Amino acid sequence: MAEISGYIDSCMAYLKRQYRVLSVYTIIMFAVLTFVPGLGLNTALCFVMSALFSVLAGFIRMKGATKANVRTTDAAQRGVREALNIAFTGGSLLGLSVVGMELL
Numbered sequence: 001m002a003e004i005s006g007y008i009d010s011c012m013a014y015l016k017r018q019y020r021v022l023s024v025y026t027i028i029m030f031a032v033l034t035f036v037p038g039l040g041l042n043t044a045l046c047f048v049m050s051a052l053f054s055v056l057a058g059f060i061r062m063k064g065a066t067k068a069n070v071r072t073t074d075a076a077q078r079g080v081r082e083a084l085n086i087a088f089t090g091g092s093l094l095g096l097s098v099v100g101m102e103l104l
Helices: 002-035 040-076 080-103
Strands: none
Touching (some): 002 040, 040 080
């Protein structure tokens, strides 16, 4: 379990690297959308807000999934039923939070 929880740092480093590359794309698309006739600044701002919510959802999901895996591993030592319950609850909560943020 300590080994699994240690992977949180490497997962977060992966996300930071991925989002660094995507931030360049977001800035370029913001500029393009701002100056496209018929779209304008409102569309560009909505694009940036959706990108920020996506980043936030990714961080929450990565941290939550790793912690849920640790809890599931701990519960598996006590029985399959408890482990499945924790895994299902963790997955559904993470999924609903991501969907909720993306809807915003």
